[in-house]
Amino acid sequence: MSFGDNQGPLRLYTTMRRIRSFEERVGELFVRGESAGSMLHLSIGEESVAGVCAAMTEGDTFTTHHRGHGIFIARGADPKRMMSEIAGKADGYCHGKGGSMHIADMGLGHLGANAIVGGGIPHIIGAGLAYRNRGEGRVSVAFFGDGAMQQGILYESMNMAALWKLPVVFCCINNQYGMGTRVDRSAGRLAFDERARAFGLDGVVVDGLDVEAVNAAAAGIVDGARNGRPGFISLEVFRFFGHARMDKSPYRSEEEEKAGRAKDPVLFTRGSLAARGIADAATLDGIDADVAAEMDAALEHAVKAAPPALDIMFDDVYGPGEPRPTPVRSRIADILSEARA
Amino acid sequence: MTAIETTYRDALREALADAMRADECVVIMGEEVGLYGGAYGVTKNLIADFGANRVIDTPISEPAIIGAAVGAAMSGLRPVAELMYVDFAGMVMDQLANQAAKIRYMFGGQIGVPMVLRTQGGTGRSAAAQHSQSLEAWMVHTPGLRVAMPATVNDAYHLLRHALTLPDPVVFIEHKGLYTRKGTLDKDAPDADWGRAVVRRPGKDLTIVTYSRMLFETLAAAETLAASGLEAEVIDLRCLNPMDEETMTASVRRTGRAMVVTEAVMTGGLSAELAARIQESCFDFLEEPVVRVAGEDIPIPVSPALERGSIPSAQLIAETADLLVRRRTPSWATA
Numbered sequence: 001m002s003f004g005d006n007q008g009p010l011r012l013y014t015t016m017r018r019i020r021s022f023e024e025r026v027g028e029l030f031v032r033g034e035s036a037g038s039m040l041h042l043s044i045g046e047e048s049v050a051g052v053c054a055a056m057t058e059g060d061t062f063t064t065h066h067r068g069h070g071i072f073i074a075r076g077a078d079p080k081r082m083m084s085e086i087a088g089k090a091d092g093y094c095h096g097k098g099g100s101m102h103i104a105d106m107g108l109g110h111l112g113a114n115a116i117v118g119g120g121i122p123h124i125i126g127a128g129l130a131y132r133n134r135g136e137g138r139v140s141v142a143f144f145g146d147g148a149m150q151q152g153i154l155y156e157s158m159n160m161a162a163l164w165k166l167p168v169v170f171c172c173i174n175n176q177y178g179m180g181t182r183v184d185r186s187a188g189r190l191a192f193d194e195r196a197r198a199f200g201l202d203g204v205v206v207d208g209l210d211v212e213a214v215n216a217a218a219a220g221i222v223d224g225a226r227n228g229r230p231g232f233i234s235l236e237v238f239r240f241f242g243h244a245r246m247d248k249s250p251y252r253s254e255e256e257e258k259a260g261r262a263k264d265p266v267l268f269t270r271g272s273l274a275a276r277g278i279a280d281a282a283t284l285d286g287i288d289a290d291v292a293a294e295m296d297a298a299l300e301h302a303v304k305a306a307p308p309a310l311d312i313m314f315d316d317v318y319g320p321g322e323p324r325p326t327p328v329r330s331r332i333a334d335i336l337s338e339a340r341a
Numbered sequence: 342m343t344a345i346e347t348t349y350r351d352a353l354r355e356a357l358a359d360a361m362r363a364d365e366c367v368v369i370m371g372e373e374v375g376l377y378g379g380a381y382g383v384t385k386n387l388i389a390d391f392g393a394n395r396v397i398d399t400p401i402s403e404p405a406i407i408g409a410a411v412g413a414a415m416s417g418l419r420p421v422a423e424l425m426y427v428d429f430a431g432m433v434m435d436q437l438a439n440q441a442a443k444i445r446y447m448f449g450g451q452i453g454v455p456m457v458l459r460t461q462g463g464t465g466r467s468a469a470a471q472h473s474q475s476l477e478a479w480m481v482h483t484p485g486l487r488v489a490m491p492a493t494v495n496d497a498y499h500l501l502r503h504a505l506t507l508p509d510p511v512v513f514i515e516h517k518g519l520y521t522r523k524g525t526l527d528k529d530a531p532d533a534d535w536g537r538a539v540v541r542r543p544g545k546d547l548t549i550v551t552y553s554r555m556l557f558e559t560l561a562a563a564e565t566l567a568a569s570g571l572e573a574e575v576i577d578l579r580c581l582n583p584m585d586e587e588t589m590t591a592s593v594r595r596t597g598r599a600m601v602v603t604e605a606v607m608t609g610g611l612s613a614e615l616a617a618r619i620q621e622s623c624f625d626f627l628e629e630p631v632v633r634v635a636g637e638d639i640p641i642p643v644s645p646a647l648e649r650g651s652i653p654s655a656q657l658i659a660e661t662a663d664l665l666v667r668r669r670t671p672s673w674a675t676a
Contacts, residue, residue, distance in 0.1 A: 061416075094449030102447040111415055112448060116439050122408025123440070129409065130416035133368070133394050140412075153436075156405035163400065316450035317484050319508025323536065323583045325484060335621045 010279055012054060012211045013269045014287050016047035019070035020266050021291045022079055025299040026069065026086055026100075030245045034303050036088030036099050038245045039115075043070035045175065045240035048265040049143070050074040051214030052171055052233060055222040061109035061127055062141040063120030066101040067173070068113040071143050076108050079295055083302035090308040097308075097316070111140070117178075118144060118151030121170070125157050128166030128230075139225045141169040147178030149192055155199070161230035162200035169225045170196065170232045171218075173208075175239035176260070180251040196232030208237035209263050210272070238263055344527035350520040352494045353383045353459075355528075356501035357421065361391050364419060367505060370397040371406055371423030371459075380425045381461060381520050403432035407458065411441050411510075414456040419505060427462035427476050427514055434479065441510040442485030453508045457501070463554055463604055464648050465518035470640035473648070475553075475605035480512045481581050481614070487511040488581040489535075492556040494524030496534070496579055503535040516554040538585035540592065544572035547598035547666055550589050550615055552578040555602045555653060562658035571666055581611060589615070590622045597628040598666055604652050607635035634661050 023042040029035045043049070046067070053074035056062070064071045072082065077093075085092025086100045093103050101115035111127065114120035124140035131138040148154055149172055161168050172192055176183050184190060196203030202224050206217040214235060221231035238260030242249045249257065273279045279287075314324050347355075361367045369384055369391075375398035378385035388396040399406050403424060410422035424433060437458065445453045464473045480488045487509055491497045497515070504511040541556060542563050551559045556577045563573040574592050578585065593599045601615045612633040619631050637651045660671035 063412075092449075094447060094451070097449050098447040104448040104451060106448075106451050111412065112444060114440075116435055119408075119435060119440055122405040122436065123412030123415065125405060125409035126412025126414065126418070126420070127416040128412075129368075129397070130413050130418045133418070140416075153404045153408060156400070156402035157408070159400055159402065160405055160409065316446050318487075319445065319453045319455075322507070322509065331621075335624075 009212055009269070009273060012050050012215060013266075013273055013279075013284070014291065015050040015054070015074050016211060016266045016269060017288055017291045018079070018294070019047040019050065019073050020044060021295040022073055022082070022298070023069060025083065025295045027245070029083065029087060029299060029302065032303070034087055036086065036096070040086065040100050040245045041067040041243065042241055043067050045261065045264070046070060046173055046208065046235075046237045048208040048211040048214045048237065049173055049235060051211040052141070052218040052235065054215050055218035056139065056141060059109065059136075060139045060141065061111050061124075062143060063111045063123050064113045064143045065117070065120065065145050065148065066113060066115045067145060067175075068103070068143060069100070072103060072105075072108075072110055072113070075110065077105065077110075079298035080301040083298040084305045087302040087305065088307065089302060089305035091305050095308055095312060118148040118153045120144070121148065121154050122157045124168045125160050125166060128161065128168040129164065131167055132164070137167075137226060139167045139169060139222055141171055141222070143171045143173060145178065146172060146174040146176065146183045146192075147186070148172070149174075149195070150178070150186055155195075158196060158199040158201060158232070165228040166230050167225045167228065168230045169221055170201070170230075172232070172234045173237060174234050175237050177239050177243070179243045180247070180249070182252070192234045193232060202229055202231035204232070205234045205236060208235045209265050209268050211265055211269050237265070344525045346523055347494060347526050348520065349494050349497045349515070349522050349524065350381065350383055352498040352526050353501060353515065354385065354387070355526070356498045357384065357387060358390065359528075360502055360505045361387070361395065364505070366417060366419040367421065368395045368397060368413065368418050369421045369423065370399055370410060372399055372401055372425050374398060374423050379423065381517065383459070383520070384423070403429050404436055407433040407436035408440065410456045410458070411436060411444070411454055414454045414510070415444070415452055419455055421457045421459055421505070424458055424460040426472050427460045428471050428474050430460075430476050430479055437480075437486070437510075437512070438483045442483045445509065446485060454510045455508050457504045457511045457513050459513045459515065461515040461517045463516040463518055464641055464652055465554075467643050467645050467648055468517070469643040473641040475603065475636065477514055477581055478605060478610040478614075480514075481611060485509065486582065488514065489579065490514045490516075490553040490581060491579060492516075492519065492553050492577055494522070494526050495530060498526055498528065499530060499534060500579065514553070518554050534579065536580045536583040536585060538576050538578045538588040540574060540588065541577045542573070542575040544574035545596060546572045547600060547662060548574045548576060548589070548592040548596045549600045549602055549658070549662070550576045550578065550619070551602040552581065553604065555604050558653060558655045559602050559658055561655035562662065565655065565659045566662055571662065573662055586618055586622065589619060593619050593623040594626040597626055599623070599627070599631045600634060600658070600662060600665065601631065602634045602653055602658055604636050606638045607633055608638050610635065629665055632661060632665055634658055
């Protein structure tokens with residue numbers, strides 16, 4: 001299966017269901033005590049990012065924030081290798097050195113998830129410069145949250161993108177919360193597209209409830225970027241659960257959560273597909289069951305996968321053939337054995 | 342080509358131009374690197390030779406300059422990002438320390454960040470507290486970053502050329518007080534010096550380890566000491582990561598006495614690191630404590646007199662050596 005490129009509403013639904021299902025298994029991985037730590041940021045409620053990802057094409061690249069599982073799934077990730085990475089296992093995408101917040105795969109154009117808010121944004125500027133200089137027609141997309149809308153490096157990067165007419169897109173997934181602070185408690189003005197337009201970018205705000213509308217809006221922005229008009233998308237969604245696994249969301253009310261979760265992009269699309277006669281309930285149930293089986297298998301794969309060998313610790317600090325760090329133990333042994341010789 | 346006399350600044354420019362001719366992936370980006378020619382003139386005229394797509398004038402946005410260089414390096418370019426003053430590291434440490442330095446490792450070795458961050462530091466121009474620091478310890482304390490600090494014209498050229506062949510990010514720290522210094526450049530010299538210290542002056546009585554501009558203060562001190570019969574061996578580290586401990590260790594085991602000289606402030610810095618390494622590997626050979634001669638633990642003041650007084654001088658180095666080896670009372674001793 002290939003999940004890249006624009007392939008119609010049923011495919012978008014399938015991708016969203018895969019994201020939801022994967023994230024639910026990540027939660028289970030944690031509950032079972034099999035995840036590497038608790039810094040797991042689920043994107044449940046944000047699945048319509050699949051519409052942006054489907055507007056990208058093969059060869060396009062992207063960076064993500066720490067809540068990026070869904071984006072990578074939508075760009076073709078293997079859930080088994082993802083889940084292994086989240087569990088810190090040797091066969092994960094980064095051999096268990098990166099984890100949930102630093103997953104990457106150059107083959108799929110994933111230039112890296114980032115655990116510094118806004119940290120991955122300027123990397124698309126460099127990628128865009130490279131594509132521009134080589135005349136490649138590729139686009140690079142930075143995905144980040146509404147928290148990064150208040151980081152200075154975003155605006156430095158937007159300015160460079162507009163100045164140099166780079167093939168890049170800034171995609172804010174506005175899930176209403178930067179950790180525990182609601183967006184209206186961290187921004188004086190919430191019209192984020194206006195900020196982008198002020199820098200000379202094309203900018204849109206799109207309701208994340210309807211993935212097809214997201215896809216249509218994103219297609220225009222991504223195509224513009226490919227033609228030297230960098231753009232910005234703010235995808236308006238609601239983060240269904242806490243910031244990370246240990247967060248029980250004491251900073252918001254049950255009423256707010258209930259209202260937010262009522263805007264469920266997966267259920268909305270499911271209903272829309274059925275209502276329009278694109279897929280009947282049996283077809284959709286079949287997709288859901290296939291996806292559940294796929295993600296169950298990914299979870300069990302990660303639980304059973306082997307941890308990395310201890311001696312890979314010193315690999316890849318530097319490039320191939322370069323001097324490696326000296327292990328502390330061998331240094332101590334050298335010093336004390338010589339001193340006693 | 343035979344060796345020529347040139348300046349540190351021109352040797353750096355030659356290295357950039359030669360690297361750009363040899364590898365079309367090399368691009369320069371930074372504030373004032375193009376039309377202005379670089380704040381200290383290192384990139385003068387390169388935009389005319391290589392065009393604005395390869396010599397990229399940027400807005401004053403240091404974090405995004407370094408961040409863009411990271412992304413460019415991951416996308417097949419080999420960027421030389423210029424950070425006008427090393428003091429601006431305060432602006433860019435996330436992109437440098439959390440991004441450039443860790444991407445290869447975090448991503449399991451899938452990709453590296455082959456970029457060079459060219460910058461300059463140090464005192465000598467009364468540029469005051471925010472434009473005169475020696476911040477190499479910040480860089481060396483971050484695994485994943487290579488760090489070079491050339492003192493001589495020849496090293497300025499060859500270390501920069503070599504940095505532009507490495508698979509990893511290199512922080513290349515020039516010294517603002519060396520740009521007009523003349524020396525011999527031999528482009529045909531063998532390229533085997535990266536990561537290797539060099540003995541700049543042989544001696545038997547003590548070893549002085551230093552780097553960057555303090556090399557010349559140390560050599561001047563060694564000259565003074567020699568006149569009164571004390572022979573100091575002077576070692577120029579050139580690279581701080583990788584660090585050549587063998588050359589230091591071999592020397593100190595022979596001389597039995599060691600001093601470390603840095604322009605950077607003393608506490609928590611390279612002088613402490615070097616002294617610790619010498620102590621660890623030469624403990625049974627040391628006749629005296631390893632002594633650090635370093636910058637005072639203060640912000641750099643603007644007054645020329647105060648600025649000069651805050652960093653080691655040839656006189657301070659020589660008198661410290663005399664105190665260490667011959668127990669001679671230094672001029673600053675109080676009754």
